[in-house]
Amino acid sequence: MKISTKGRYGLTIMIELARKHGEGPTSLKAIAREKELSEHYLEQLASPLRNAGLIKSIRGAYGGYILAKEPSEIKAGDIIRVLEGPISPVEGIENEEPAKQALWIRIRDAVKDVLDTTTLEDLKHHQDDHQQDAYMFYI
Numbered sequence: 156m157k158i159s160t161k162g163r164y165g166l167t168i169m170i171e172l173a174r175k176h177g178e179g180p181t182s183l184k185a186i187a188r189e190k191e192l193s194e195h196y197l198e199q200l201a202s203p204l205r206n207a208g209l210i211k212s213i214r215g216a217y218g219g220y221i222l223a224k225e226p227s228e229i230k231a232g233d234i235i236r237v238l239e240g241p242i243s244p245v246e247g248i249e250n251e252e253p254a255k256q257a258l259w260i261r262i263r264d265a266v267k268d269v270l271d272t273t274t275l276e277d278l279k280h281h282q283d284d285h286q287q288d289a290y291m292f293y294i
Contacts, residue, residue, distance in 0.1 A: 180219030232270030
């Protein structure tokens with residue numbers, strides 16, 4: 156399973172809004188500038204996040220976006236599902252032999268567990284103090 160730029164940048168938007176939660180609206184322009192991302196692309200991602208009830212838009216000269224809920228109430232899985240669709244490591248697992256089907260289900264459940272137990276509150280407080288070894292798994 157690979158998370159596209161939609162999911163990655165959507166998480167970026169949401170983490171930045173969580174970091175500024177309670178301080179008023181944050182513009183996508185500010186996030187784009189700070190993170191060196193395309194403002195236009197972030198605007199495209201904001202629409203489904205708003206439609207899903209995860210963020211609210213505030214109009215006006217000092218407008219922007221705010222979280223629609225507390226950071227502790229929004230899970231990474233909520234964001235990924237809105238932007239990427241259902242979480243599944245492979246398509247058509249019902250056509251696989253039982254042993255492989257069981258493996259794909261275990262992988263899916265493990266990914267879901269991580270996404271559904273990680274909140275924006277967790278992510279906004281994450282510090283890169285101790286560098287973790289990065290592992291790349293190709294399935």
